[in-house]
Amino acid sequence: MESTETYRKPSRRIAAALGFFLPPAGMLYVARPGLAAIYFVLLAVIAVVDFVVLREPAWAGGAAVLLLAIVCAVQAYRFARDFREVRRPWYSRGAGLVVVIAALAGLSPGAWAFLVEPFRFPSASMRPSIEPGDRLIVKKWGYGNYGTLGIHFMRTAISSEVRRGDVVVFESPENKSADYAKRVVGLPGDTVAYFSKRLWINDQEVPRKQLADYVHKDRAHGSPQYQERLGDCEYRILIDAEAGVFVPPVKPFPSIDHCTFAKEGMSCRVPEGHYFVLGDNRDASSDSRTWGFVPAANIVGKVQFILP
Secondary structure, eight states, X not given: XXXXXXXXXXXXXXXXXXXXXXXXXXXXXXXXXXXXXXXHHHHHHHHHHHHHTOOSSTTHHHHHHHHHHHHHHHHHHXXXXXXXXXXXXXXXXXXXXXXXXXXXXXXXXXXXXXXXXEEEEOOSTTTTTSOTTEEEEEEOTTSSEEEETTEEEEEOOOOSOOOTTOEEXXXXXXXXXXXXXXXXXXXXXXXXXXXXXXXXXXXXXXXXXEEEEEOOTTSSSOEEEEXXXXXXXXXXXXXXXXXXXXXXXXXXXXXXXXXXXXXXXXEEEOOTTEEEEEOSBGGGOOSHHHHOOEEGGGEEEEEEEEEO
């Protein structure tokens, strides 16, 4: 024998509340799965457009979501008021609706935690590859550090290959609540040397060639720009001719005994389970030269796309 809930009309207040706070759930509550799918797609489109396209004004994406929520709340209220179906489907009532709401609420955080996550990059340390304010799409699956919004769900060993030249997002070795993006130049077991503003890996100088100066709006003159190559990966770096050659770290970092320091630079043997990273803006980057090696467990993922 079926419960009376199966035949009870949906509450107009609950329909409006669900429609406002979680539009797809509001439409499912009033037994409109087609509209639920449409609202879900619209929310996804707004999120993607806000992240990829919209930069100014900053409130535009939020305003679009708010408008969509109001429209859905009104529509859900009217559907509940005019409900004529004799029997309500399982997903619009009781435990079924709770399961659907939980699934919808966990869909985006779950994808961000385990698959891909968007990041905004505020620093100039990776110029010219990444400008301040650029958006990064980071692949997370296979890198073992699964979490989002400051919540960690699980950590496993890295199964995806980390290669020299990759740009990775990682938790700062000094403060795990801060995420950095840098370029991997040294793998476990490598000897990395940086002398007189030139990079050496395993006693081989990394090839580079000079390009036209890089000009950006916050400086009156251009910066010397080079194209550097690590294996099959080519990328541009900046060298500030006016900056000093090298400043040793002001405080010890873990495994600092793997490094030697001189007036013109430093040389380090990368410990097992760690990586040596540099910023492409070589004279305006705090990186492994300053605070040491990045543990494999700190790597969040690899930067797949850079969006202006």
